Amino acid sequence: MKRIFVILLFLSGTSCAIAQNTVLVQYSMGVPTGDLNDFVGSASFRGFTVDYRKMVQPNIGVGFELGWQVFYDARPFDTYSIGNLSYSAKQWRYNNQFPGLVAVDYYMHPGERINPFAGLGLGTMYSFRYTDMAQFRFQETAWHFALRPEIGVLIEASPGVHFAVSGKYYHGFEAGDLEAQSYFALTLGFDFAR
Amino acid sequence: MERKSRAIAFIGALSILVSGCYPRGPEDSEELEIVVTYFNDAYDFQSKTTYARPDDIVIITGNHLEGEDPVFIPNATATLILDRIDENMDKLGYQKVDVSEDPDLLLTPAAWETTTIVYWYDYWYWWWGGYYPGWGYYPGYFTSYSSGTLVMGLIDPAEVGANGNPVIQWTGAINGILTGSYDASRINKALDQAFDQSPYLSSN
Numbered sequence: 001m002k003r004i005f006v007i008l009l010f011l012s013g014t015s016c017a018i019a020q021n022t023v024l025v026q027y028s029m030g031v032p033t034g035d036l037n038d039f040v041g042s043a044s045f046r047g048f049t050v051d052y053r054k055m056v057q058p059n060i061g062v063g064f065e066l067g068w069q070v071f072y073d074a075r076p077f078d079t080y081s082i083g084n085l086s087y088s089a090k091q092w093r094y095n096n097q098f099p100g101l102v103a104v105d106y107y108m109h110p111g112e113r114i115n116p117f118a119g120l121g122l123g124t125m126y127s128f129r130y131t132d133m134a135q136f137r138f139q140e141t142a143w144h145f146a147l148r149p150e151i152g153v154l155i156e157a158s159p160g161v162h163f164a165v166s167g168k169y170y171h172g173f174e175a176g177d178l179e180a181q182s183y184f185a186l187t188l189g190f191d192f193a194r
Numbered sequence: 195m196e197r198k199s200r201a202i203a204f205i206g207a208l209s210i211l212v213s214g215c216y217p218r219g220p221e222d223s224e225e226l227e228i229v230v231t232y233f234n235d236a237y238d239f240q241s242k243t244t245y246a247r248p249d250d251i252v253i254i255t256g257n258h259l260e261g262e263d264p265v266f267i268p269n270a271t272a273t274l275i276l277d278r279i280d281e282n283m284d285k286l287g288y289q290k291v292d293v294s295e296d297p298d299l300l301l302t303p304a305a306w307e308t309t310t311i312v313y314w315y316d317y318w319y320w321w322w323g324g325y326y327p328g329w330g331y332y333p334g335y336f337t338s339y340s341s342g343t344l345v346m347g348l349i350d351p352a353e354v355g356a357n358g359n360p361v362i363q364w365t366g367a368i369n370g371i372l373t374g375s376y377d378a379s380r381i382n383k384a385l386d387q388a389f390d391q392s393p394y395l396s397s398n
Contacts, residue, residue: 025205046215050205072217077227079391084235086391089228092219132219134228134369 022061024051024164026189030069032095035179039129040071040095049187051103059107064100065121065148069185071095080133089133096128097181099170101148113156117166121148125172127181144172144181154191162191224380229387230367237350237363239395242298244291245283245348251275253305254345267305278382279303279346282389287397299348299363306343343369344381346388348395364395 028047032040047069053061075091101121108116125146130139152166164187171182220226233239251267266272279301280290291297348364355361366388368381389395 046217048209070216079387084233086231087228088230088387088391090220090225092217094217134220134226136228 020055020193021063022051022053022055022191022193024049024053024189024191026051026164026166026187028067028069028185028187030071030097031184032071033182033184036071036095036097036181036183040073040093042071042073044069044071044183046070046072047185049099049185049189053103053105058110061105061107063103064123065103067097067099069097069183071097071183087133087136092132094128094130094132095181096126097170097172097183098126098128099146099148099172100124100126101146103148103150105150107154115154115156115162117152117154119150119152121150122146125170125181127172127175127178129178140177142172142176142178142181144175144178146170146172152187157190160193162193164189164191226369227380227384228367228369229384229391230369231365231388231392233364233392233394234361235394237353239363240397242350243287243289243397244295244297245288245299245301246291246293246295246297247276247279247301247303248293249276251303251305251344274378275344275381275385276303278385282386286389286395297351299350300360302347302349304345306345343367344385364392366392 026049028049030044030047032042032044047067049065049067051063051065053063055061071094073093075093077088077090079086079088080091081087099121101123103119103121105117105119108118123146125144127140127142127144129141130137148168148170150166150168152164154162154164157163166187168185168187169182170185172180174180249272250269251272253265253267267275283290283301288299293300344367346366347362349360349362351360353361353363368384368388
């Protein structure tokens with residue numbers, strides 16, 4: 001794992017054979033899995049990612065991804081117990097995920113109108129989880145080591161602008177008081193070359 | 195340059211759109227209702243059979259520190275609340291007795307109109323605690339209660355803590371039901387919930 005990370009960092013600093021750089025802005029929809037699904041259980045339609053790629057080879061782009069996805073669930077009035085303490089109330093649960101990743105993409109048909117790609121991201125993901133019950137708030141946060149594989153396709157919309165659609169899987173390993181946090185994401189957006 | 199501007203504009207528009215859609219919480223006061231109970235799991239409730247309570251519900255305002263007289267919930271409202279509490283205690287197997295009859299437990303209802311817990315400290319001694327000099331301490335598990343909260347405590351006068359004050363064995367707090375007009379349906383439902391979620395209180 002460390003070796004991959006070092007390679008990514010090395011590539012991100014490479015300046016040879018720069019064909020073009022791109023900025024990819026995407027709307028993101030998320031489906032929680034694992035512990036995140038246990039906590040929220042509903043798909044998220046609130047999120048976005050911003051990516052930058054430096055083309056170090058015609059078919060390899062290296063850069064970073066920043067993103068935000070908020071998962072939300074309103075639970076009906078019910079009783080919840082923690083040790084000797086019991087609460088009966090309606091709950092509002094929020095789980096914000098902020099991935100910050102170094103990323104590399106491999107493009108299968110660079111320069112063509114339809115250009116599938118596959119990518120990998122490594123870095124961190126910050127979890128900000130809280131539950132509101134009346135005036136009480138229970139809050140947990142954690143910085144996870146994160147891994148994010150991705151497949152997608154770029155479709156040329158106009159010279160230098162591509163429509164982008166991709167599927168991603170974010171996995172933040174167990175950290176702090178939180179178990180591993182993971183979710184699938186479907187992202188839609190535009191890739192702007194410069 | 196034009197593409198860069200478009201990208202920046204797109205990022206800005208997306209940020210505004212997504213942040214504007216941030217999920218919201220409760221939208222009316224009823225959704226803020228909460229019933230909280232806490233108990234001492236080392237205490238044997240099953241061996242207790244009697245309780246006493248005051249006939250008024252004092253309003254905790256903190257103003258007594260300035261020498262003001264205690265304030266109580268209006269009698270009509272207090273009676274309805276206290277009757278409902280009695281019904282629940284009866285279902286759990288407790289018999290209500292006069293405070294002079296050496297009850298196993300003391301039930302202390304109060305309405306909260308301050309968010310500062312420190313005012314609890316000597317309130318009971320100063321008001322109803324005259325029956326039991328010295329047991330003024332009402333331990334606050336929560337850092338604060340908001341205005342409009344009904345707080346109930348069950349205290350065993352025979353169990354004294356290290357500081358010489360009786361220890362509270364059960365706390366029930368119902369937030370958001372004493373604001374605005376009296377709604378018997380909401381209050382009764384919340385009171386029932388406090389006892390329903392405390393089955394360990396049963397002395398049957």
